[in-house]
Amino acid sequence: MYKKIKQQRMFLMMTQKELSERTGVSQTHISQIESGKHNANLQTIEKLCEALGLSISIESNTDEIIRNIIDKSIDKDSNS
Numbered sequence: 001m002y003k004k005i006k007q008q009r010m011f012l013m014m015t016q017k018e019l020s021e022r023t024g025v026s027q028t029h030i031s032q033i034e035s036g037k038h039n040a041n042l043q044t045i046e047k048l049c050e051a052l053g054l055s056i057s058i059e060s061n062t063d064e065i066i067r068n069i070i071d072k073s074i075d076k077d078s079n080s
Contacts, residue, residue, distance in 0.1 A: 001045065006034040008052040023047040 003054075011018055016034070020027040025044055032038035040048070049056050 002033055002036055002040075004054065005048050005052065006043075008054055009034075009076075012052065019048065022051040055064060 009016070014031045019025070019030055024062065025047055029040075029044070030048070033040045033044070046056060066077045
């Protein structure tokens with residue numbers, strides 16, 4: 001999602017500063033999000049996507065989520 005935000009911003013020939021002014025999200029935070037150095041909460045992602053004309057699609061893969069929970073449980077038990 002973060003790469004798509006950056007791609008769309010650049011496609012629109014918008015600077016991070018302009019996106020910041022449109023969304024109220026600091027330019028520094030936008031830079032960190034686009035570079036993958038910081039995760040954004042859903043509210044911030046919504047603001048950025050709205051300003052860039054992007055829609056948000058949240059998909060969950062239940063099997064993958066369950067597998068991750070099981071893996072973490074196994075790792076926890078083996079470290080005990």
